[in-house]
Amino acid sequence: MAPRRAIAVIGGNVADDAVARLAFATGQAIAxxxxxxxxxxxxxxxxxxxxxxxxxxxxxxxxxxxxxxxxANPHIEIAVATGMGHARNMIVVASADAVIALPGETGTLSEIALALTIRRPVVALGGWRDMAGVKIAESPIDAVAIALDAAAAAGR
Amino acid sequence: MAPRRAIAVIGGNVADDAVARLAFATGQAIAxxxxxxxxxxxxxxxxxxxxxxxxxxxxxxxxxxxxxxxxANPHIEIAVATGMGHARNMIVVASADAVIALPGETGTLSEIALALTIRRPVVALGGWRDMAGVKIAESPIDAVAIALDAAAAAGR
Amino acid sequence: MAPRRAIAVIGGNVADDAVARLAFATGQAIAxxxxxxxxxxxxxxxxxxxxxxxxxxxxxxxxxxxxxxxxANPHIEIAVATGMGHARNMIVVASADAVIALPGETGTLSEIALALTIRRPVVALGGWRDMAGVKIAESPIDAVAIALDAAAAAGR
Amino acid sequence: MAPRRAIAVIGGNVADDAVARLAFATGQAIAxxxxxxxxxxxxxxxxxxxxxxxxxxxxxxxxxxxxxxxxANPHIEIAVATGMGHARNMIVVASADAVIALPGETGTLSEIALALTIRRPVVALGGWRDMAGVKIAESPIDAVAIALDAAAAAGR
Structure with a gap:
């Protein structure tokens, strides 16, 4: 049996209401x-x-x-403790079949770049529209659909 | 809500029948x-x-x-891809509230040592009886009970 | 005694002649x-x-x-073997007092983003002019001067 | 040109006078x-x-x-900042052609085990005499000679 399909959601560690709503809806759609x-x-x-x-x-x-x-925040069921600081950004994206990027700062940018480096599909939602190599989504449901399609196309 | 309680099982990447039976029963008891x-x-x-x-x-x-x-082996539901080679041994033990060590080689020994370094309780099952700092279990059910008690005592 | 001042040079693992000349001159100026x-x-x-x-x-x-x-390439005196794949990008920038970014792909972009995340000064040379947060240099000697000044200003 | 030959010295982050003298003499002999x-x-x-x-x-x-x-301690010329906590133990031993182990605690034990896992020769000095797979040295000069011979024999 293959491992459970997994989608990463990345973005800032502070989020305004609009972005938090986008993130909530994206998590919901993934589930x-x-x-x-x-x-x-x-x-x-x-x-x-x-x-x-x-x-x-x-x-x-x-x-x-x-x-x-x-x-971990109170909504995490499986807490993986790396002790690796920002190098854990690599593990976040590598542990997913595709990545959905919401607005964030340089930490988020590093995750997008690392994901593209190991050829994980990246879907931009609410920002990052000018990044080369990312797919643009217009809604959380759209983002998850694009992410799952891209993962499937990549054989994941 | 706290993350789900987690117990690590460590040991060799090759196992004879007796050790594989011990490992199976330990996984079963954890679940x-x-x-x-x-x-x-x-x-x-x-x-x-x-x-x-x-x-x-x-x-x-x-x-x-x-x-x-x-x-990942076919029984893994959540596959975390680290790309970090043997340094992932640290993450295996850090991501658990307690560790159960079955027979293995130097990779397993490194995990025991790393677990003790960050004060994760370590329970030895079927080997490692001479290691300072580990608790000795006589059966898989015993090992899991000791591990959960030690985790609780450590506030995990 | 403080450790020796160190400057990272990042960029593509393939370089055309013009970029290779820039990189050579930058290494020379650092030394x-x-x-x-x-x-x-x-x-x-x-x-x-x-x-x-x-x-x-x-x-x-x-x-x-x-x-x-x-x-390691034949011009490396001190070879640090991480075994961490792309996560070593974090270590490259963290091990320097400032970073000079030459043209590259997503791996280089991840290094710029990680450097900015831990507040290492980043100097762009021959590209990356549109990145927020980087300083622009017009020549290798200029880049090294800016990098050393920025490191000094940051107390490094 | 190959990178400079490198020997790791591992041991406790606290050392009594006798062990500190051994460590000093080992560093001296390496240089x-x-x-x-x-x-x-x-x-x-x-x-x-x-x-x-x-x-x-x-x-x-x-x-x-x-x-x-x-x-870094004041005697470090090249400071490599990993941000990886105890996972940096892997990098310490991987970045050397051979490892000399002085007395220490579980952190040192993890380094010995990780070194053996990736087949870096390990020389024990002043302790660790019962570890399988390590070579025993009787003095710092002896330890360095054994380490360099073992590295050469391993083609390093």
Whole structure:
């Protein structure tokens, strides 16, 4: 049996209301499609996406920067404690079949770049429209559909 | 909500029948106690433990050395692709509340040592009886009980 | 005594003649200013910069993706073998007091983003002019001067 | 040109006088043989070995757990900042052609086990005599000679 399909949601560790709503709806859509949500396990976009996925009965995976599993946001079911700081960004994207990028700062940009480097499909939602190599989505449901299609096309 | 309780099972990537049976029963007992199984995601002890956990309806997490999620053994539900080679040993033990060590080689020894370094309780089963700092179990059910008690005592 | 001042040069693992010349001159200027050159240790910009630094009598440090120290390009004196694949990008920029970015692909972009995330000054040379947060240099000597000034201003 | 020959010295981050003297003499002997010293860059055995190597005019490389290069002990010339916590233990041993193990705790044990896992020769000095797979040295000069011979025999 193959591992459960997984989609990463990346974005800032602080999120305004509009972005948090986008993230919540994206997490929800991922769960509704039967995939696991992967994220960095902390606040902002990560927390809102995990909350959405849990609200829809989904599995949530947080790839944490430190060794303390309890530092995960309260919507993380599977807490992976890396102790690797920002190098855990690589693990977040590698542990997903495709990546959905919401607005964020340089940490998010590093995750987009690392994902493209190992050929994980990247879908931009609410930002990052000028990045070469990303696919543009117009809504959370659209983003998840594009991500799952791209993962399938890549044989994942 | 706190993340799901997780117990790591570590041991050789090749296992004889007796050790594989121990690993299977340990994975089974972990699932029966409601905890997630964490392992390195590959063969031998890791595969047998994951098979046991899945047979009992549990959640299995594989912390893989490479970027290829499909390299996980077929009993892994959550495939975390680190791309970090042997440095992923640190993540295996850090992502668990306690660690159960079955027979293995130097890779397993490194995991025991790393677990003790970050104060994760380590339970020895079927070997490693002479290691300072580990707790000795006489059966898989005993090992899981000791692991969960030690995790609770450590506030995990 | 503080560690030796170090400047990272990042860029593509393939480089055309013009970019290779820029990289060589940048490595040379780093050595002439008495700093160590840090790079990813492989080909393209990394090799040309290391060649330039060695030609000027400098120290060269290669942060390699694998465990094989002999995989370093022939101009690396200090070969650090991480075995961490692309996650070593984080170590390349963290091990420098400032970073000079030459043309490259998504791997280089991830290094710029990671450097900015941990507040290492980034100087763009021959590309990356539109990146928020980077300083623009017009020549290798200019780039090294800006990098050393920025490092000093940051207390490094 | 191949990278400079490098020998790691590992051991506790606290060292009593006798162990610190052993570490100092080992660092000194490494430098006198023309090899670079690799260590974890912090206190105890790491600091004493680096002090010995610098006293003999050698090159010292510190593979640090955090992102702060200035956290290195004052005898480190090349400060590699990993930000990877204990996972940097893997990089310490992988970045050397052979490893000399002085007395230490579980962190040192993890380094011995990781070194053996990737087939770096390990020489025990002042302890670790019962570890399978290590070579026993009776003095610092003896340890360095055994380490360099083992590295050469392994083609490093």
């Amino acid at each position: 509704q499609r039967g995939a696991a949500l992967v994220c960095g396990g902390m606040g902002g976009v990560m927390e809102a996406a995990a909350r959405g996925a849990r609200a829809a009965g989904g599995v949530t995976i947080g790839i944490l920067p430190g060794y303390d599993r309890t530092a | 029966q106690r409601g905890a997630a199984l964490v392992c390195g995601g590959m063969g031998g002890v890791m595969e047998a433990a994951a098979r046991g956990a899945r047979a009992a309806g549990g959640v299995t997490i594989g912390i893989l050395p490479g970027y290829d999620r499909t390299a | 002439q200013r008495g700093a160590a050159l840090v790079c990813g240790g492989m080909g393209g910009v990394m090799e040309a910069a290391a060649r330039g630094a060695r030609a000027a009598g400098g120290v060269t440090i290669g942060i390699l993706p694998g465990y094989d120290r002999t995989a | 006198q043989r023309g090899a670079a010293l690799v260590c974890g860059g912090m206190g105890g055995v790491m600091e004493a070995a680096a002090r010995g190597a610098r006293a003999a005019g050698g090159v010292t490389i510190g593979i640090l757990p955090g992102y702060d290069r200035t956290a």
